[in-house]
Amino acid sequence: MSDTPSSSTVRPIDVAVGILMKTNGDVLLGQRPDGKPYAGYWEFPGGKVEKGEAIIDALKREMLEELGVEILSAEPWCGVEHVYPHAHVRLHFYISREWRGEPQSLENQAFAWQGSVGVEPLLPATIPLIEWLDRLRDRPNVD
Numbered sequence: 001m002s003d004t005p006s007s008s009t010v011r012p013i014d015v016a017v018g019i020l021m022k023t024n025g026d027v028l029l030g031q032r033p034d035g036k037p038y039a040g041y042w043e044f045p046g047g048k049v050e051k052g053e054a055i056i057d058a059l060k061r062e063m064l065e066e067l068g069v070e071i072l073s074a075e076p077w078c079g080v081e082h083v084y085p086h087a088h089v090r091l092h093f094y095i096s097r098e099w100r101g102e103p104q105s106l107e108n109q110a111f112a113w114q115g116s117v118g119v120e121p122l123l124p125a126t127i128p129l130i131e132w133l134d135r136l137r138d139r140p141n142v143d
């Protein structure tokens with residue numbers, strides 16, 4: 001038997017994820033670049049929380065690094081845990097409707113604004129979010 005803990009037994013890695021939502025309900029997705037696990041899969045922008053960093057600060061940092069966008073406000077929306085072969089992640093999804101700047105591809109990813117999400121494949125842990133977002137759009141005044 002191996003002494004190496006499997007990715008399901010080690011402490012999950014916290015990831016801050018941002019859903020930029022326009023007033024018409026469109027959300028921004030990005031495509032994972034070559035060289036990362038699941039390259040070519042679509043995801044919401046974000047990344048790993050650094051040691052000692054607050055999740056909201058990680059969100060703001062990642063959005064600035066990846067998109068050149070300054071988050072002015074963001075609400076925590078939901079959390080999802082997922083065990084991949086490469087990592088056990090705990091995803092903290094935020095919805096932001098207020099940001100400054102036009103998203104740019106600073107890390108050479110493709111981006112797409114989507115109403116009803118049509119890009120694929122999506123990262124497995126992100127798939128359920130699409131249905132939850134549709135429900136949120138149908139009931140815009142209910143959190």
Ligand SMILES: Nc1nc2c([nH]c(=O)n2[C@@H]2O[C@H](COP(=O)(O)OP(=O)(O)OP(=O)(O)O)[C@@H](O)[C@H]2O)c(=O)[nH]1
Pocket residue numbers: 015016017036038042043044045046047048049082084087089091123124125126
């Ligand atoms: N940004 C983002 N990550 C997601 C989503 N769904 C999902 O499972 N993840 C997972 O969360 C983790 C995020 O890690 P990452 O590699 O993108 O983070 P990072 O940019 O800080 O990476 P690096 O600095 O190690 O290159 C990956 O394991 C990825 O598979 C999502 O919708 N958005």
